[in-house]
Amino acid sequence: MFRLTRPLLQQVVKKTTGITGLAVHPNPLPELVRTYESTLSTLSTIPQTSVYRQSVEALTKHKLDIVRSANGDIGSVERQLDEGQIEESLDIAKDELKVAENMLEWKASVWSLSTVARLIVNL
Numbered sequence: 426m427f428r429l430t431r432p433l434l435q436q437v438v439k440k441t442t443g444i445t446g447l448a449v450h451p452n453p454l455p456e457l458v459r460t461y462e463s464t465l466s467t468l469s470t471i472p473q474t475s476v477y478r479q480s481v482e483a484l485t486k487h488k489l490d491i492v493r494s495a496n497g498d499i500g501s502v503e504r505q506l507d508e509g510q511i512e513e514s515l516d517i518a519k520d521e522l523k524v525a526e527n528m529l530e531w532k533a534s535v536w537s538l539s540t541v542a543r544l545i546v547n548l
Contacts (some may be wrong), residue, residue, distance in 0.1 A: 437509050438502060442510055442513075444510070444512075444513070446518065447510075447512050447513065449512065450471050450512050450515060453499065453512060453514075453515050454492060454495070454497060454499065454502065454511070455514070456515060456546065457492050457502075457511070457514060457515050457518055458489065458492055459516055460492065460515065460518040460519055460522055461485050461489040461492070461520070461524055462489070463522055464481070464518065464522045464525055465485055465486070465489070465542045467522065467526055467529065468481060468482050468485070468508040468525055469530060471525070471528060471529065475543070477528060481521065481525065485518075486513075486519070488506060491505045491506055499511050502514070
């Protein structure tokens with residue numbers, strides 16, 4: 426006799442997201458955790474005084490706490506994150522990771538308030 430677990434049952438029930446171009450992810454929560462952790466790792470290379478780093482880091486840590494505390498309950502994560510379906514949350518997390526990587530590449534000079542202040546004084 427086979428026993429269906431909740432994740433397996435959810436995979437059987439959910440065949441589509443109903444969003445063009447957004448496929449159902451077979452195991453979204455571990456992937457979401459990995460993406461949030463990658464974002465935090467990337468952010469750690471940005472100066473601590475960066476307003477961008479401070480805000481994105483706080484938001485990402487909050488979202489990571491939600492996913493970890495849900496104990497595998499995808500519905501709970503979707504409700505608490507309030508970003509739509511879990512696949513949409515994963516898409517948003519991957520986009521934020523790309524932005525953080527781009528910030529490093531661009532070497533944005535306005536990360537810190539002191540830099541902004543120096544720019545204003547020099548005007």
